[in-house]
Amino acid sequence: MPDVFAIIRRLRTRAGLRPFLTNNLGYMSWDDPILRSAPGVAPRCWLGCFAGVRTVGVASDGSVRGCLALPYEMREGNVRDEALKSIWRDPARFAYTRAFTLTDLTGACAACEHGAVCRGGCNALAMRVHGKTGTCTHCMAQHEDAARAPVDAPGPASA
Ligand code: SF4
Ligand code: SF4
Numbered sequence: 001m002p003d004v005f006a007i008i009r010r011l012r013t014r015a016g017l018r019p020f021l022t023n024n025l026g027y028m029s030w031d032d033p034i035l036r037s038a039p040g041v042a043p044r045c046w047l048g049c050f051a052g053v054r055t056v057g058v059a060s061d062g063s064v065r066g067c068l069a070l071p072y073e074m075r076e077g078n079v080r081d082e083a084l085k086s087i088w089r090d091p092a093r094f095a096y097t098r099a100f101t102l103t104d105l106t107g108a109c110a111a112c113e114h115g116a117v118c119r120g121g122c123n124a125l126a127m128r129v130h131g132k133t134g135t136c137t138h139c140m141a142q143h144e145d146a147a148r149a150p151v152d153a154p155g156p157a158s159a
Contacts, residue, residue: 052094
């Protein structure tokens, strides 16, 4: 993945190209503030999934999900049965983001210093890979932390 980041960095210097990271390249990389931002706008990093908070999707059958990348079983209602406004304003729905707490994180995400911001990465990806939200193995922070860990750290000096 560092190679991909290097390619993106290089391409960003070319006139007419505006490559930047999306969530399929992982989260919370040290390169996030630079590579996740479109050239010419203020740097930003990954801020977690906003499905059901800032985004909503309506599928062709009328079913409503916080994001249409989420699996069908995470539908919150159907606009053929009730108004989208009623679905959206129901505080009991979209609980995976609206009612998220740090205790929802599992696996490496549960111990991650970025958990409060990242909230376990993309919920659609987590569902596809793990069958649940709150955990993601598709994470740049984990890879970078592993790469920084000393492999052959010297033991304590002998007296
Ligand atoms: S370990 Fe989990 S919470 Fe931490 S940055 Fe990666 S995906 Fe996000
Ligand atoms: S589920 Fe993934 S693709 Fe959809 S809004 Fe959340 S982070 Fe974005």
